[in-house]
Amino acid sequence: MSSLKESIQYLKGVGPKKASLLNNINIHTVEDILYYFPRDYEARKDLICLNKINKSGKYLIKVRINSNIEESKVRKGLKVYKCIGEDNTGKIRISFFNSPFIKNLFHIGREVYLYGEVKKSFSGLQITHPEYKFNETEYKNHIMPIYNLTRGLNQNDLSKLTYKVIQDHITIVDEYIPECIRNEYRICDIKYALKNIHFPQSIEKMKISKYRLVFEELLLLQLALFMVKNQIANEEGVSFKHKNEVDDFIKSLPFQLTGAQRNVVEEIKKDLECDKPMNRLVQGDVGSGKTVVALISLLEAVFNGYQGALMAPTEILAQQHYEGCIKLYEGLDVKVELLTGSTKAKKKEQILNDLKNGNVDIVIGTHSLIQDKVEFKNLALVITDEQHRFGVNQRNVFAKKGINPNILVMTATPIPRTLALILYGDLDVSIIDELPPGRKEIKTYGSTEKDKGKVYEFIKKEVEKGRQAYVVAPLVEESETLEINSATEIYENIKEHYFKDYNVGLVHGKMKNKDKEEIMNRFKNGEVHILVATTVIEVGVNVPNASIMVIENSERFGLAQLHQLRGRVGRGEYQSYCILINNGKSPVAKERVEIMTKTNDGFIIAEEDLKIRGPGEFFGTIQHGIPQLKMANLFRHMKILKLVQKKAEIIIKEDPVLKSEKYEGLKKKIINEFGKFIENISL
Numbered sequence: 311m312s313s314l315k316e317s318i319q320y321l322k323g324v325g326p327k328k329a330s331l332l333n334n335i336n337i338h339t340v341e342d343i344l345y346y347f348p349r350d351y352e353a354r355k356d357l358i359c360l361n362k363i364n365k366s367g368k369y370l371i372k373v374r375i376n377s378n379i380e381e382s383k384v385r386k387g388l389k390v391y392k393c394i395g396e397d398n399t400g401k402i403r404i405s406f407f408n409s410p411f412i413k414n415l416f417h418i419g420r421e422v423y424l425y426g427e428v429k430k431s432f433s434g435l436q437i438t439h440p441e442y443k444f445n446e447t448e449y450k451n452h453i454m455p456i457y458n459l460t461r462g463l464n465q466n467d468l469s470k471l472t473y474k475v476i477q478d479h480i481t482i483v484d485e486y487i488p489e490c491i492r493n494e495y496r497i498c499d500i501k502y503a504l505k506n507i508h509f510p511q512s513i514e515k516m517k518i519s520k521y522r523l524v525f526e527e528l529l530l531l532q533l534a535l536f537m538v539k540n541q542i543a544n545e546e547g548v549s550f551k552h553k554n555e556v557d558d559f560i561k562s563l564p565f566q567l568t569g570a571q572r573n574v575v576e577e578i579k580k581d582l583e584c585d586k587p588m589n590r591l592v593q594g595d596v597g598s599g600k601t602v603v604a605l606i607s608l609l610e611a612v613f614n615g616y617q618g619a620l621m622a623p624t625e626i627l628a629q630q631h632y633e634g635c636i637k638l639y640e641g642l643d644v645k646v647e648l649l650t651g652s653t654k655a656k657k658k659e660q661i662l663n664d665l666k667n668g669n670v671d672i673v674i675g676t677h678s679l680i681q682d683k684v685e686f687k688n689l690a691l692v693i694t695d696e697q698h699r700f701g702v703n704q705r706n707v708f709a710k711k712g713i714n715p716n717i718l719v720m721t722a723t724p725i726p727r728t729l730a731l732i733l734y735g736d737l738d739v740s741i742i743d744e745l746p747p748g749r750k751e752i753k754t755y756g757s758t759e760k761d762k763g764k765v766y767e768f769i770k771k772e773v774e775k776g777r778q779a780y781v782v783a784p785l786v787e788e789s790e791t792l793e794i795n796s797a798t799e800i801y802e803n804i805k806e807h808y809f810k811d812y813n814v815g816l817v818h819g820k821m822k823n824k825d826k827e828e829i830m831n832r833f834k835n836g837e838v839h840i841l842v843a844t845t846v847i848e849v850g851v852n853v854p855n856a857s858i859m860v861i862e863n864s865e866r867f868g869l870a871q872l873h874q875l876r877g878r879v880g881r882g883e884y885q886s887y888c889i890l891i892n893n894g895k896s897p898v899a900k901e902r903v904e905i906m907t908k909t910n911d912g913f914i915i916a917e918e919d920l921k922i923r924g925p926g927e928f929f930g931t932i933q934h935g936i937p938q939l940k941m942a943n944l945f946r947h948m949k950i951l952k953l954v955q956k957k958a959e960i961i962i963k964e965d966p967v968l969k970s971e972k973y974e975g976l977k978k979k980i981i982n983e984f985g986k987f988i989e990n991i992s993l
């Protein structure tokens with residue numbers, strides 16, 4: 311009896327060499343082949359007679375071989391095998407590269423179906439390295455799958471193998487979506503879906519199959535996430551008692567909390583009082599005041615006798631949080647330390663000791679906090695800032711340093727609820743949807759290279775009024791070095807030609823931490839008037855006196871990123887401006903500028919970003935720790951995702967661990983597909 315887990319190596323016609331090629335594209339078992347879906351399809355024309363081919367193009371032909379194979383060596387490593395084929399209307403030259411086995415297959419008189427690019431020239435017809443088949447039934451399908459390949463493997467090989475696997479193994483694929491769900495959502499059964507996703511007899515049938523496979527994949531993922539959430543909810547955690555000292559701290563702040571901040575603080579307080587570990591995501595637009603919410607939460611831990619940790623994505627931000635923390639906690643008996651990659655060895659050792667023996671209450675840092683060496687006495691609250699830079703797994707490594715610690719994740723990247731449920735399905739979500747009072751709308755303008763002189767004049771005027779400006783260098787995704795070069799160029803150019811009488815600073819990712827810190831401090835205290843920066847300043851940097859942001863080559867940034875960058879201004883009482891120097895000609899670049907000039911609302915921008923980028927990477931889902939999806943696309947299939955989420959919620963409410971018989975198949979499949987992922991994200 312064959313099994314879906316059978317290794318492909320033992321399938322007829324595979325062998326170790328082809329198996330290792332297939333392994334390169336993550337195909338190891340029969341099941342993997344069935345679930346290795348085509349990336350596209352090619353609709354094939356009907357069989358054509360040779361004399362009907364009037365111009366070059368892709369054709370399906372049927373010919374008789376009428377010459378022996380002629381082998382010739384073109385150069386080292388390249389041999390060509392040629393022969394002639396004919397039908398009743400004409401002749402065609404056929405050639406293959408590096409395919410010695412052709413000699414055994416193409417004998418004189420044998421009929422063969424060929425599919426490929428036919429060249430028509432004055433010397434006649436020529437087909438090069440075509441697909442070939444000897445059996446007409448294999449060409450019954452005119453819609454042929456196109457798979458992603460790896461070097462050494464061709465479409466012909468893979469589609470042949472898939473065809474054979476479907477023929478031989480489809481009967482042993484068990485249905486795992488219960489009939490009631492299939493009926494409710496009019497979903498076809500799995501055998502039909504697998505057959506027709508690879509070799510559809512019509513576009514309609516392919517669509518029916520695709521719908522099923524998308525639905526299924528999203529359902530499995532959403533159920534997995536809900537199950538994890540339930541599991542966390544059932545774990546024992548540390549429960550805090552709310553302390554009046556925390557209220558006193560809130561009263562001592564230099565500002566009143568906004569209503570939204572108060573609500574979130576209240577939600578967190580409730581979570582912390584409960585004996586289940588908190589697992590909450592706070593989503594707040596740029597500048598909405600998330601940091602203070604983190605600082606309040608950390609105090610709840612400290613006043614209950616526990617330790618807390620706050621992890622930031624960049625050193626600049628960790629440093630800023632540390633400074634803010636020291637300032638706001640002034641007068642409190644709370645020991646805070648900063649631990650980053652560049653903390654000096656001796657200091658580091660001391661902090662590590664103090665964390666272990668409990669002499670430090672709160673540690674703020676970067677990735678260094680998740681290193682093995684860092685041990686805590688009684689870590690009970692972990693706050694990670696900007697979750698999207700970390701991913702679920704890293705968060706969990708960190709979380710494991712405490713006894714089921716409470717987890718708070720902060721993100722400034724607003725995402726629609728549907729996506730939040732998938733990306734953070736294991737978290738509760740709080741939203742800070744109100745900005746501190748007195749903030750003025752950031753006025754945003756699009757500009758071009760040729761008007762840059764005017765833009766710099768405008769900066770000058772603002773600086774003369776006492777404000778400061780950021781000039782962001784173009785993003786160069788492929789190379790940090792190129793990015794730094796262009797930042798340095800801009801820095802030198804504007805320093806020399808436009809702002810001789812002002813202090814211009816430069817900050818980028820490869821600078822020594824000490825230098826970075828120094829320049830940021832000089833910018834914060836107003837000594838540096840204009841700061842040229844790479845995207846290191848993208849997240850979190852808070853200098854309320856800065857009122858202008860110029861983004862060079864804004865077409866290279868995504869909308870969400872532009873919004874983040876723009877959020878570095880408008881953080882104080884002053885009217886702020888953002889100028890996007892757009893040198894891109896594409897309509898998308900123009901559209902982005904238009905959206906940015908129209909709205910300051912991060913939620914609207916996030917939605918627009920989704921629309922523009924469509925299936926593109928709004929966020930890398932891999933970064934989030936979400937397993938890569940084979941068929942579904944979280945953006946393109948938003949409608950199906952909504953349906954699935956409703957259903958998944960109902961299922962989990964009715965049967966939290968899917969123990970009823972009807973869900974047996976689903977559960978098995980979830981463990982099979984997402985077992986590793988579930989293990990990783992369970993705390």
Ligand SMILES: Nc1ncnc2c1ncn2[C@@H]1O[C@H](COP(=O)(O)OP(=O)(O)OP(=O)(O)O)[C@@H](O)[C@H]1O
Pocket residue numbers: 565566567568571594595596597598599600601602721722746747849850851852854877878881
């Ligand atoms: N309720 C409030 N009233 C007035 N100012 C506030 C309030 N809450 C926070 N602030 C101030 O607003 C500024 C932005 O706050 P914070 O840095 O916490 O924003 P954020 O949400 O972390 O933004 P980002 O995601 O851009 O980093 C800070 O200067 C902070 O002191």
